[in-house]
Amino acid sequence: MAANRVGRRGGSPGGSRCPRTPPGLQRRPERVTVKYNRRELQRRLDTERWIDGRLEELYRGREGDIPAELNIDELLELETDEERAQKLRVELKSCAGDTQGFIRELLAQLKGLQKQQVLQHPPPPGPPNM
Known part of the structure; x- marks a missing residue:
């Protein structure tokens, strides 16, 4: 009776979900999970939305x-608020609106944001070159 339940749930007779792994090869895990700091991601998303809305108002x-883009990570890489403000002034030079107020508010929002870490995976091993 238990075998019948496993067979039905697995989708194939015998309860196997995937074909057997050939000897010598490692089987990959079925699920990969990554933990994200949801609060940080939400704060970053809110900042990006705020930037988009303010730019629409200014322009x-x-x-x-x-x-085309105000890259938050590029701004966070700069050492001081003055360097960030200078970069923003260059990016917003075509704007006729109150860019100084926007820059002040953006610098305040950047406080506490962390630079986004880019996950880099090594390329999968391919067949040997002959």
Whole structure:
């Protein structure tokens, strides 16, 4: 009776979900999980949304002039707020709105944000070159 339940749940007779792994090869785990700091991710998302909204206000009527991207990580890599403000001034030079107020508010929002870590995986081993 237990064998019948396993067979039905597994989707194939005998309860096996995947074909047997050939000898010598490691079987990959079925699930991979990564823990994220949800609060940090939410704060970053809120900051990005705020930037988008403020840029739309600053460039109202001239949406084509909005900078393609204000990279939060590039700003966080800079050492001081003055360096960040200078970079933002360069990016926003085509704006006729109150960029100083925007820059002050953005610098305040960047406080406490962490630079996003990029996960790098080594390339999977391929067949040997002959």
